[in-house]
Amino acid sequence: MLEVSSLNKVYRSGAREVEALRxxxxxxxxxxxxxxxxxxxxxxTTLLRCIAGxxxxxxxxxxxxxxxxxxxxxxxxxxxxxxxxxxxxxMSVRDNVELPLKQRKIARxxxxxxxxxxxxxxxxxxxxSAYPWQLSGGMQQRVAIARAIAYExxxxxxxxxxxxxxxxxxxxxxxxxxxxxQRLEVxxxxxxxxxxxxVYLGQRVVMLSSSPTVVQDEITVDLPPARDQLHTxxxxxxxxxxxxxxxxxxxxxxxxxxxS
Amino acid sequence: xxNRTGLLGLAGLAGLLVLVEALPRLGLVNDAYLPPTSRIxxxxxxxxxxxxxxxxxxxxxxxxxxxxVIAVAAGVVVGIVVGSVPVLRAATASTIEFLRPIPSVALxxxxxxxxxxxxxxxxxxxxxAAFWQVLVQVLYGxxxxxxxxxxxxxxFRFGAWARVRHVLWPTALPYVFTGVRLAASVALVLAxxxxxxxxxxxxxxxxxxxxxxxxxxxxYALIAVTGLLGVGINLxxxxxxxxxxxxxxxxxxxxxA
Numbered sequence: 001m002l003e004v005s006s007l008n009k010v011y012r013s014g015a016r017e018v019e020a021l022r023x024x025x026x027x028x029x030x031x032x033x034x035x036x037x038x039x040x041x042x043x044x045t046t047l048l049r050c051i052a053g054x055x056x057x058x059x060x061x062x063x064x065x066x067x068x069x070x071x072x073x074x075x076x077x078x079x080x081x082x083x084x085x086x087x088x089x090x091m092s093v094r095d096n097v098e099l100p101l102k103q104r105k106i107a108r109x110x111x112x113x114x115x116x117x118x119x120x121x122x123x124x125x126x127x128x129s130a131y132p133w134q135l136s137g138g139m140q141q142r143v144a145i146a147r148a149i150a151y152e153x154x155x156x157x158x159x160x161x162x163x164x165x166x167x168x169x170x171x172x173x174x175x176x177x178x179x180x181x182q183r184l185e186v187x188x189x190x191x192x193x194x195x196x197x198x199v200y201l202g203q204r205v206v207m208l209s210s211s212p213t214v215v216q217d218e219i220t221v222d223l224p225p226a227r228d229q230l231h232t233x234x235x236x237x238x239x240x241x242x243x244x245x246x247x248x249x250x251x252x253x254x255x256x257x258x259x260s
Numbered sequence: 261x262x263n264r265t266g267l268l269g270l271a272g273l274a275g276l277l278v279l280v281e282a283l284p285r286l287g288l289v290n291d292a293y294l295p296p297t298s299r300i301x302x303x304x305x306x307x308x309x310x311x312x313x314x315x316x317x318x319x320x321x322x323x324x325x326x327x328x329v330i331a332v333a334a335g336v337v338v339g340i341v342v343g344s345v346p347v348l349r350a351a352t353a354s355t356i357e358f359l360r361p362i363p364s365v366a367l368x369x370x371x372x373x374x375x376x377x378x379x380x381x382x383x384x385x386x387x388x389a390a391f392w393q394v395l396v397q398v399l400y401g402x403x404x405x406x407x408x409x410x411x412x413x414x415x416f417r418f419g420a421w422a423r424v425r426h427v428l429w430p431t432a433l434p435y436v437f438t439g440v441r442l443a444a445s446v447a448l449v450l451a452x453x454x455x456x457x458x459x460x461x462x463x464x465x466x467x468x469x470x471x472x473x474x475x476x477x478x479x480y481a482l483i484a485v486t487g488l489l490g491v492g493i494n495l496x497x498x499x500x501x502x503x504x505x506x507x508x509x510x511x512x513x514x515x516x517a
Contacts, residue, residue: 085408090430100416
């Protein structure tokens with residue numbers, strides 16, 4: 001379970017102060033898949049780095065599985081948007097997935113199993129000895145996902161993971177994320193700027209305002225759990241939900257325009 | 261294409277040899293100062309079978325290698341420490357910029373004072389010259405660490421040492437190789453200089469001895485040998501670099517994605 005309460009982040013450089021996050025409160029229950037959407041430049045990345053313990057918030061708290069986050073918490077794995085920079089080009093696919101497990105001092109035998117299972121799960125069987133840069137963008141992001149799930153996290157943070165891949169690959173990867181989430185019963189917080197993606201993937205969608213960020217709105221996605229690209233996206237309920245999210249995001253942008 | 265460049269390079273070299281042969285023979289230069297290629301080659305041939313020659317090469321390479329190893333080790337360690345601590349980087353930047361341009365040869369009097377004509381003198385000059393080459397490259401390398409790669413490592417709870425070992429070091433490695441290659445050439449220059457000027461044993465000293473005893477062809481032959489050593493060192497460094505950096509984009513070439 002992930003709890004974010006009254007989170008605030010102000011960047012200071014000299015006399016200049018920029019309030020990126022004003023007051024954010026939301027929770028993600030264990031085993032839930034929640035999508036965060038917001039207008040571009042709404043401090044999504046700042047929020048994510050605070051949750052991942054990579055950045056210290058100015059005020060407020062992040063609690064993961066009951067423990068306050070101060071530094072990268074155990075049981076959390078992160079998938080970055082920039083897969084090409086997040087994977088280590090000097091290591092094969094296998095070594096990339098295995099390295100975090102080595103750091104956790106997991107026995108060799110168990111590591112081999114975890115790496116193989118993770119690569120099988122993302123559909124990359126047979127690419128173990130390739131280097132990441134020999135693979136397509138979509139496959140590289142699969143490697144990053146395999147690395148995250150091999151780590152056996154309780155919570156998976158995904159920072160606009162599919163923003164840089166083409167539309168067809170993206171649809172495949174969305175289905176992959178839902179399938180993995182259902183199979184592994186992991187908590188997923190998925191950040192995106194794509195409204196359709198948020199509604200298609202999430203059980204809930206949390207909408208953020210423009211910076212300085214607060215929670216604009218929150219909806220439960222009452223679509224059936226078995227989703228597919230063709231039927232779910234054609235469902236009238238899907239259209240209603242995405243319209244609602246779209247309107248809220250537009251309102252968030254206007255709100256920012258009015259206040260500034 | 262590669263072969264053609266190679267052939268052209270060899271043709272150029274052959275041209276130089278012919279020119280050196282022709283100039284004194286045609287009387288355009290005094291052959292007491294520039295003997296023709298054939299006589300230099302003959303002197304070299306005679307020298308190759310002497311034990312002193314190989315001892316001199318051994319001495320030069322010993323000074324070069326020990327000095328280079330010390331400089332590289334120190335440059336890498338200092339570079340990583342200074343480069344990864346922003347306060348240290350800021351505090352040392354101006355000092356480094358001040359010390360780096362001091363020519364190593366300006367330290368010859370100091371070296372003589374400290375070590376006389378021992379190996380120590382050569383080492384001091386070699387290490388001083390080579391150290392900065394390595395240090396500056398390592399600093400560039402450390403600054404080149406991708407923040408996303410570093411955040412990835414931190415998010416997976418890598419410790420400080422693991423981040424140096426698995427993120428910083430591989431990132432800096434191409435820079436380290438460049439530094440080592442530059443340092444290797446400079447170290448050879450300084451090793452020969454030290455021998456020549458201070459009289460520490462080695463090829464430089466042999467050149468000085470050949471000159472004072474009027475063995476001009478031999479002097480040229482020894483000079484050519486130092487040149488060949490330099491070429492060999494550079495070549496070896498490049499081959500080693502290409503093998504170790506097969507993953508790097510400067511080596512791996514374009515891959516269809």
